[in-house]
Amino acid sequence: MDRFLYLAMSGAKENHYAQAINNHNLANANTHGFRQALADAYTVPVRGPVYDSRDYVQIRDEAIDFSKGALQSTGRDLDIAIEGEGFIAVQAPDGTETYTRAGNLHIDSLGVLRDERGLAVLGGGGPIAIPPNESLLIGTDGTISVRPSGSGPNALAAVERIRLVNPDTKTLKRGEDGLLRAGDGQAAPPADANVRIVTGMLETSNVNTVHALTRMIELSRHFETQVKMMESANKLEQTHNQLLSIR
Incomplete structure (x- = not known):
């Protein structure tokens, strides 16, 4: 059960980071010459004494989109x-x-x-x-x-x-x-x-505001999904404990 919770937490953390990057881009949509940032993450296994038990999300250094503005x-x-x-x-x-x-x-x-x-x-x-x-x-x-x-x-x-x-x-x-x-x-x-x-x-800035707004909605829904998964993991754990308490 902790693996389920851990993966959901890791995904929510990455979505929160991506949302912060996206909001920063939107805030600079009217900044002359601004180059939008790109959220970049990758999967890393958690090393254990015997075997790699699970994976989590690792954030890379900020990437920059150097495409030109109008x-x-x-x-x-x-x-x-x-x-x-x-x-x-x-x-x-x-x-x-x-x-x-x-x-x-x-x-x-x-x-x-x-x-x-x-x-x-x-x-x-x-x-x-x-x-x-x-x-x-x-x-x-x-x-x-x-x-x-x-x-x-x-x-x-x-x-x-x-x-x-x-x-x-x-x-x-x-x-x-x-x-x-x-x-x-x-x-x-x-x-x-x-x-x-x-x-x-x-x-102008190279931020596409339509894409950034769409991305903001998408990331919000992903974050909500990860939170719901954590809530489900908590409920399953409580049910599991109740069953173990029955004698």
Whole structure:
């Protein structure tokens, strides 16, 4: 009987984890450049002194779906989207290099170029600082050109180039802060001149809300089934004890 209860408990635990992942994806359905997480579990036998008595569910490290989102036109000069593969390098609060596909940028009061989370966008020499200007243009290779304040209409000056990288996605890990980083022991990827961006566009999340909502209902029903199985195991155990008590 304990085996029946143990298997039901293990299944309920896995369903609870999968539901948490699915809800996290739904919460970020409107987050630009978000990559949905995938719940991944596998069966592991419980090792016994004589033989493997039963199996239980083991959760793997979070898997990430790196498929692309759709591109939305905004017409804003500081909105950029990666065309194809690649990432924009930004600086996390702890100073480490992280990667994002969210390109809704802005310039803070100190002239530092930042993403929507307030993280500094990195160039070849660190965070990018934009001088006072009349206009700003971002090229397809990430080069930022400005027309300095008070200059003529054709006086464009290159300020910096956004650090665009294209690492192997298998080496990327998402931390508790939701930021993508190179995995443990992995060096920061070099800038990739082949990564291209388009301006006046933003990439949407790759979460399919219809599928996620359907999945939420499916997982809820699976969890309810596992709970009912545990209740049935408890009732069977009580009946078994009652029969044993008859003399």
